[in-house]
Amino acid sequence: MVEHHPVHNSEVYLLGLAPRPSVPPPSPPSPVTPREVEQNSVIEELCLDDADGAEDPAGIDSLAQQRISGAIHVLSTEATALRSLTCLYKTDATAAQGFNAAVETITRHKGDKGKLIIIGVGKSGLIGRKLVATFNSLGVQATFLHPTEALHGDLGKIGKHDVVLFITFSGKTRELLTLLPHLDETLPVIVLTSHTRPEACEISRQRPGTILVPAPIHESEIASFGVSAPTTSTTVALALGDALAVVSSQELHATVTSVFAKNHPGGAIGESFDKPRQIRDLAVPLVEVPIWPESSGEACGADILKLGYESQSGWARVGDAIASPGRIRRLDTGRLTLKLRDIPDLVVERVEWIRIHADTRVSQAAQWLREPLISLEPGEAGAYDEDSILAVMDNGEVVGVLEASQLLSWQE
Structure with a gap:
């Protein structure tokens, strides 16, 4: 028999925005509300250093300088979008309540009863597939479902304990609206969208009780880059999806590190x-x-x-x-x-x-x-x-x- 001695007090502690490329003149701006003026002033304080104080890299020609300037503009714009999103979740009750409700819904089954079904089309679908991989690696069961395939037999992937997460910047993607009536009314639905109020989102209007997780951008992509290609919108959607995955995993698992290590044994990370x-x-x-x-x-x-x-x-x-x-x-x-x-x-x-x-x-x-x-x-x-x-x-x-x-x- 090994004698074990009581122990007391034996804890151990180890303790730059650049000038924008020329773009077509934008449409006349909509009237700005006092709330938007206040929010924009906060965002401006969070933005990257003013480019006026930046120096051009030495030893590069004008074409290379133009390329770098364009890259800095894209990076600065997307960084500003993320800072704006951070400000929203710090100050807006609707956004905070939506995120909290989404995590509560994703984690409501502590066992292996349910999974997260992520649905999206186009670039939103690609973001969804990446988020599925992140959720799974962090020990939150998730799978991707294409809305068209769902209407042709894959609805069977959705179980009664599952949660559906729609990713749609517009909030009115046709394929998602077509699928919506075929989802069981008791099935929890989360929508990650640009809208900051449920009444502005078509999916929320057609499906009362939908959990809204706002992912707006501070300005349109046409205004930023002269083209509506998904850039800042997909960046904020991906970042907010990552936030959902990490917070949900931390709530489900006592030690996320061990879960991630178990699920990711290969490569440099493994x-x-x-x-x-x-x-x-x-x-x-x-x-x-x-x-x-x-x-x-x-x-x-x-x-x-x-x-x-x-x-x-x-x-x-x-x-x-x-x-x-x-x-x-x-x-x-x-x-x-x-x-x-x-x-x-x-x-x-x-x-x-x-x-x-x-x-x-x-x-x-x-x-x-x-x-x-x-x-x-x-x-x-x-x-x-x-x-x-x-x-x-x-x-x-x-x-x-x-x-x-x-x-x-x-x-x-």
């Missing part, structure tokens, strides 16, 4: 996860450790063995005590029928867990844990061994657990 860099990357999320139900009475050794065996993590919990995979593996068959109170080395009470900050570097934690004695409080010390349980802390809460043996054997 290689970057080969060696966990922080304790949070090694830890098993506490929410994924199954708990012995109190209604089943007092657990015995066999109950904990079965609970750990059926768990993907190999861990098991009983109230505030926890059994690690190593302890469960070493459970003697002669103790299977004994109650937990008679198997003192199987579970470890919470007060005996070694607390360590989630952001601690793995290499530093390993070195710290190998010290034969760790000073706890003046005049008190405790020894740690491979059976010790590490409680991974984030914002004062236990978010994961880890066997000390993983660190004691750690090598760079």
Whole structure:
């Protein structure tokens, strides 16, 4: 039997806009409201540095300079569009409420019951396909559905627990409006569009209760570039879709990093996860450790063995005590029928867990844990061994657990 010493206070902390190319004269501007004047003044403060103070790169001819100037104009315009969108979500209640409702709807099924169906046409469809890949890599089940294919049999992809996300800048894409009546009335619908009010969006008007996620641009693409090719509009749609994916994933998963690493083992990104860099990357999320139900009475050794065996993590919990995979593996068959109170080395009470900050570097934690004695409080010390349980802390809460043996054997 390994004697485990109570631990106290043992947390570890590791702590330029350029001149625009000439374009056809724009149509007479619409009257500007006081609210728009106020918002535009905020946007101007957020814009990139004024080009008047910028210097032209030395050693390039006039044609190259013209190309660079054009590129800077495009980049500055799209950056301004994103800054404008940021300002909208900071100041506009409708936009904030729509985003909140969208995340709530996407994450309403915490298990694997539902998925996100993203639908779009043309450039919006391409943005949708990219967002599907992002959602899936972050552990939020998603799939793309072309509206025309949906009308020819692919409606069967949509389940009763799913959520539909339309991407349409105009809010009145013909293919989407044609599909809309064929969607079950109980199916939640989100529309990512340029409109900032539901009454201005045709999809929202035809489908009351649609969740509006505004993605407007600060000026038309014709005014910016002299052509209505989707540029700033697709940039803001992609950025807002990424925001939905990241926030939804953070709400669904205790540690998004481990989920992403599991779903992205290949390429340079996958290689970057080969060696966990922080304790949070090694830890098993506490929410994924199954708990012995109190209604089943007092657990015995066999109950904990079965609970750990059926768990993907190999861990098991009983109230505030926890059994690690190593302890469960070493459970003697002669103790299977004994109650937990008679198997003192199987579970470890919470007060005996070694607390360590989630952001601690793995290499530093390993070195710290190998010290034969760790000073706890003046005049008190405790020894740690491979059976010790590490409680991974984030914002004062236990978010994961880890066997000390993983660190004691750690090598760079």
